[in-house]
Amino acid sequence: MKFKKKTATLVSFTVGTLLLATTALADIASKSGYEELKDSIKLTAEQTSEKYDSFTMDFSMALKDNGKTIVSNNEVGKFDRKNSASESLSTGLSLNGDKRSSQSYSDKTTVIHTSAGDPTFYVTEYTKERKEEIFSNPFKEEEAEDLEKIADALVGSLKDHVVVAENSDGSKALTGSLTEVQIPSLINAVASFQLKQEFNGNGNQESSMPHLTKDVFVKEVTGSAKVNPDGVMESILGTAILSGKDEQGTVHEISIEALFKVKDINSTEVSKPNLEGKKVIKNVAKDYSDSEISNPEKFIGKFKNDIVIEKDGKFVKVGERTLDITKMDNINVAGRYSETFKQGFENYASDFSELAFTAQIKKDQRGNADFEGTTKSGEKVRGNIYFSEYDGKVNFNIDNMNSPYAGGLMIDSSFSPDLD
């Protein structure tokens, strides 16, 4: 009898352990619909950014209040990875009821833009060939993996709501729907608060957006996706319904719908718009992305700005600041800084009113340098100088500039070229 009891205990322990081990393994091996969805999104991003020669992406969204469209947007992007060309067409209805549409084209050397409101074709030509990736894979970014972990944790038990149905040709349909009972209360509260703030934030008086104040909650979230036999997502549709009351107590059901499609894989043709007979404004683009300014000598010379104070409720010019750049060759910078005051305001002059400085532009820091200077009395001064090619100005900042400037002198570190 004693022996029998021991055996029974051991057998049941073994059976339990085996049962646990096998089902746990099966559970780990089984892929949830959520995993399949994630894999397919990743694969789609990878294929479109690395493998397909050309494809078309179609994204549309609509925001409806009780069935009436308030905002809508449609973007069609055609990408030709082989020739690094892309074309995009965007149409939509904005919050204040305006219809808009615009079109743009881009390849290695040109960017063309036009819109329905302004039928001029703006053409920008690049002297150097641009080396831009036409579509980059967002999952290759550094943070992607961490973000994925956070997303997994947030989705938590909702993972099981994604249902996969496999068709006979190998393509798959993924669907999921969540109603209010199934959405965890905390997620529902945070999401509805976020959406409420978002909607009410841009709701000015004329806007057609209802102003929700009471009983806001996420009523329903549904989604469906089609995955082709290769595992690439062909389309994904998501809908969310937010319910709430406005100040008058009227119930609003705001629905947000978004549809994303990938189509015409390897058969998309990107064509340059025909500019013949159209109004065209051309300009040649400068490349600001280089690590060095292309002709630094242009900064040699005088730069000026006004010294202004506020006196008796008015702005009064009391003098001028002058920056004289004597040397500039993308590495070494030298110059003088001086302040001249008008008669009657000379007592504003300080120790910093005249100084000579030198600076070295650090590698890859386009036009930006820390300088070191000496004042007339031999004191050391530090600061920063920045040559802005974009607006043709020089920024000159002395560290701790605020302290010696008493008497309401206005600080202005931006100097314009003195061309007279």
Place this chain on the structure above:
Amino acid sequence: MAVFQAALLNEIEKLYRKKKVLVAILLSLAVIVIGQLVIVGVRSGFGLRGTGSVEFPMLVLSVVVNTILPLFTALVTIDSFSGEFSQNSMRITLTRPISRFKIYTAKITSIVLFILGALLLLLVFSMLAGFIFNANSASFDSLGRTVFSYLVSILPMTVLALGIVLLANIFRSGIAVFFISILIFLAFKVLGLLFSQYSSLFLTTQLDWYNLFLVNSFPLAKIARQFLIMLGSGIMLFSAGFYIFDKKEF
């Protein structure tokens, strides 16, 4: 069977006389009251609806099943085993003409009944609060799902109790068992989050398995797997615990 019934009655009587049960009931009610106050606060303060009548019991369940319910299950279990070991009242129980298996089973059954009672109490009161204080959002379907969610939560809680029974039989001191259980519980929770792929191995994940019954499509395969995992670990923990309990000398 009559012997087992007597042992079970004896255990329930012992459980019932403890203050812990009363505290558990009071705390459960406190959770409902506080939860409802928070919802009302959110509603008037932020203009959100918070929860509807059916979502409120689900909110209560999601909080309770991960906090006070495991905590009181642990306390009651430790009382029923470690407490009796140290008070030597176990000797008195064992001197009666009843097998150790029956005592062991009776003790576990009484714990399961405690869990069931706590869940039913929470269900009734949270539903009452839900219907009185929240906008009606009930449908026959969602109501049924809510009741079912409460009822199925008894399974993972039982497995948890069995785990604590095993610990209570390994370690003598009740306090040691309590802290080890809490540490393991927290560790499993964290591991389940970090390795979400393997989360079904950690028994704390199953505490949320009632969510599976809320899914529209009713994922039968997943439910079956989770059920078998719980069954397997339940049998394993039960027999391991009994093996030690049977060998123990008092």
